[in-house]
Amino acid sequence: xxxxxxxQLCRVCHEHAAEYTCPRCNARYCSLDCYKRHSxxxxxGFCRDAAVSELRSIRAGEDEQxxxxxxxxxxxxxxxxxxxxxxxxxxxxxxxxxxxxxxETLHRLLAxxxxxxxxxxxxxxxxxxxxxxxxxxxxAAGDLSGAVQPWQPWWLSEEAGRLxxxxxxxxxxxxxxxxxxxxxxxxxxxxxxTTATASSGTQSAGQQAAAAGGQGSGxxxxxxxxxxxxxxxxxxxxxxxxxxxLLDLLFAYCFTLxxxxxxxxxxAADAADVLFALSxxxxxxxxxxxxxxxxxxxxxxxxxxxxxxxxxxxxxxQRACQPPVGSREGRSFAVGVLSDVAALxxxxxxxVLSALMDTCRLVEAAKQQLEGSSSSGGQEAGTAGSxxxxxxxxxxxxxxxxxxxxxxxxxxxxxxxxxNEQPGELYELLALAAAGEHQKHAAAxxxxxxxxxxxxxxxxxxxxxxxxxQARQQAAQAGPAGAGTAxxxxxxIEEL
Numbered sequence: 001x002x003x004x005x006x007x008q009l010c011r012v013c014h015e016h017a018a019e020y021t022c023p024r025c026n027a028r029y030c031s032l033d034c035y036k037r038h039s040x041x042x043x044x045g046f047c048r049d050a051a052v053s054e055l056r057s058i059r060a061g062e063d064e065q066x067x068x069x070x071x072x073x074x075x076x077x078x079x080x081x082x083x084x085x086x087x088x089x090x091x092x093x094x095x096x097x098x099x100x101x102x103x104e105t106l107h108r109l110l111a112x113x114x115x116x117x118x119x120x121x122x123x124x125x126x127x128x129x130x131x132x133x134x135x136x137x138x139x140a141a142g143d144l145s146g147a148v149q150p151w152q153p154w155w156l157s158e159e160a161g162r163l164x165x166x167x168x169x170x171x172x173x174x175x176x177x178x179x180x181x182x183x184x185x186x187x188x189x190x191x192x193x194t195t196a197t198a199s200s201g202t203q204s205a206g207q208q209a210a211a212a213g214g215q216g217s218g219x220x221x222x223x224x225x226x227x228x229x230x231x232x233x234x235x236x237x238x239x240x241x242x243x244x245x246l247l248d249l250l251f252a253y254c255f256t257l258x259x260x261x262x263x264x265x266x267x268a269a270d271a272a273d274v275l276f277a278l279s280x281x282x283x284x285x286x287x288x289x290x291x292x293x294x295x296x297x298x299x300x301x302x303x304x305x306x307x308x309x310x311x312x313x314x315x316x317x318q319r320a321c322q323p324p325v326g327s328r329e330g331r332s333f334a335v336g337v338l339s340d341v342a343a344l345x346x347x348x349x350x351x352v353l354s355a356l357m358d359t360c361r362l363v364e365a366a367k368q369q370l371e372g373s374s375s376s377g378g379q380e381a382g383t384a385g386s387x388x389x390x391x392x393x394x395x396x397x398x399x400x401x402x403x404x405x406x407x408x409x410x411x412x413x414x415x416x417x418x419x420n421e422q423p424g425e426l427y428e429l430l431a432l433a434a435a436g437e438h439q440k441h442a443a444a445x446x447x448x449x450x451x452x453x454x455x456x457x458x459x460x461x462x463x464x465x466x467x468x469x470q471a472r473q474q475a476a477q478a479g480p481a482g483a484g485t486a487x488x489x490x491x492x493i494e495e496l
Contacts, residue, residue, distance in 0.1 A: 012038045048103055051110050065120070067147040072101065075134045075143075102128060151262035153254070154218050155344040155351055163219060165350040168226035169420040220358035222350070223416065230417045242418055243430060244308035245281045247341065249415060250352070251316040252279035253359045254340040255325075258333075264362055269373075272366035272405065275359070277325045280315060282408040309433035313338060317441065332445055338438035345431035348424050356419060360412045367405045370398065 010018045010030035018028030022035065024042045029035050036043055101109075105128060113120040124132055138144050154160055164172055230238060256264065256274050264271035276283045320326055320334035344351055 010034055048106075052106055054110065064147055064149065065122075068144075069101075071138055071143060071147060072131070072134065075138055079134065101131060104128075105131065148261065151258075152218075153257065153262070153340060154220065155254075155340065155347065155355070157218065159219055160347055160351050160354075163347070163350040163354065165222050165353060166226075169223050169353050169416065170226055171222050171224075220354050220361070222354050223357050227353075227417050227420045230421055233414060233417055238418055241308065242415070243422075243426060244312045246352075246415065246419065247309060247312050247430060247434065248279050248281045248316060249359065249412075250341045250344055250355060251313065251337060252282070253355050253362075254344065255316075255320055255334065255337045256362070258337060258340070265365060268362060268365035269369045271362055272408075274325055275362065276404065276408070278316060278319050280319075282411060309430070310437060313341075313434065313437045335438065335441040335445060338434055338441065342431045342435035342438060345427045345434060348427045349419065349422065352419050352427060353416060356412055356416050360409060360416070363405050363409050363412065367402060367409075370401055370405070 008018045008028050010016050011027050012029050012034035016030040018030050020029050020035070021027070022029065022038065022042055024045060025039060027038050027042075029038055105126065108126060109120060109122065112126065127135065166172055252275050255278055256271050259274060260267065260271055317331070317334045317338070320337070321328050321331045326334070344355055
């Protein structure tokens with residue numbers, strides 16, 4: 001007859017029967033309280049493993065954060081193998097866990113993520129000095145380039161080619177409950193000048209695009225309200241030079257979005273500075289040429305009008321290759337943006353209006369960011385500058401910046417109304433001119449730089465409105481590249 005089983009007592013309280021076994025040390029215990037008291041090493045290890053496992057499971061779907069963790073882990077392994085660093089760095093490395101971050105950092109990140117409802121935004125204050133130094137070294141070495149997903153310009157997407165707008169410039173599908181969209185309006189002033197204003201909410205560009213009523217694929221939403229007719233904004237005839245100023249605006253827009261990888265919301269003020277530095281139209285104080293005097297001056301100076309596209313786009317490339325925007329080393333990037341301008345214009349009025357409206361949102365976001373920083377830092381600046389005058393100087397600078405933003409907003413709204421009334425042939429010819437300039441500048445660099453959909457041959461084949469052979473024949477007879485481009489552009493204007 002078998003002997004009855006003897007129940008083992010709990011090794012912690014020695015009072016109750018032990019029903020559980022610690023998976024780490026095999027100690028027998030009866031309850032959760034006894035488990036917490038039986039060994040600090042086991043309980044801390046269990047909590048750490050659970051926290052790390054939970055953190056990894058939550059972040060598993062975030063590709064960018066996963067790649068960042070892999071990079072930090074490689075850096076951590078390199079630091080261990082190299083054996084270099086100060087005592088503080090060695091201590092930080094010794095505390096690091098399997099993910100390249102110390103256990104304390106992982107706990108802080110987990111608590112921060114739980115407090116924010118599962119969203120995790122890692123900042124410099126969340127990392128130790130050693131971890132932050134490793135991040136900066138990786139950033140300087142270019143190791144983090146793989147963690148940034150390349151942005152695909154929306155004007156190169158298939159959805160952009162299918163975009164259609166109403167005659168008033170609005171979406172064909174009305175959005176229900178849409179908020180935060182810039183609202184267009186105008187106020188007639190003496191002399192027919194434009195005092196249009198725009199206001200937008202605090203939604204990000206992605207949120208606005210998602211609420212765009214049928215766009216829904218990363219395309220910036222078109223104007224939510226009907227654009228006012230150009231005759232309601234000015235009594236004078238619009239200047240023919242506006243077509244060249246449109247090239248200036250579109251180049252500045254495409255370059256800025258390329259530079260900020262399509263996301264300017266977090267640095268809208270800096271993005272607006274880049275926009276102003278690139279665009280001669282937005283950086284000037286006067287309103288865009290729209291009066292009869294400007295039109296008469298343009299018609300009397302046919303040579304300047306004929307060389308409009310080459311001169312304007314050359315100026316755009318030059319401004320992009322000098323401070324404060326860039327340097328001579330970035331010329332290939334600037335030349336590549338010319339192909340973006342050609343591709344955008346090739347898609348016609350709906351895409352041009354969407355680009356101009358998105359530029360309005362950029363300016364509005366910069367204005368809101370500027371007002372937020374001035375309201376939060378105004379009292380501080382006034383206190384610090386009460387004796388030296390720094391507070392007054394800062395206030396004056398902020399007023400000047402806001403004045404520039406408001407003026408730029410009015411110009412953009414004027415261009416929206418003007419562009420909405422232009423025929424499709426104008427955009428086709430401007431696209432061909434921009435593609436020709438891209439090809440010419442790329443050839444000067446010795447290679448085809450970042451060609452976009454719609455090179456000169458492709459545009460001519462699709463549009464069927466311009467004799468490319470005639471333009472090339474006249475360009476060959478002209479001799480120098482500059483004269484050839486001017487002659488070809490003259491042909492485009494005559495056909496328009």
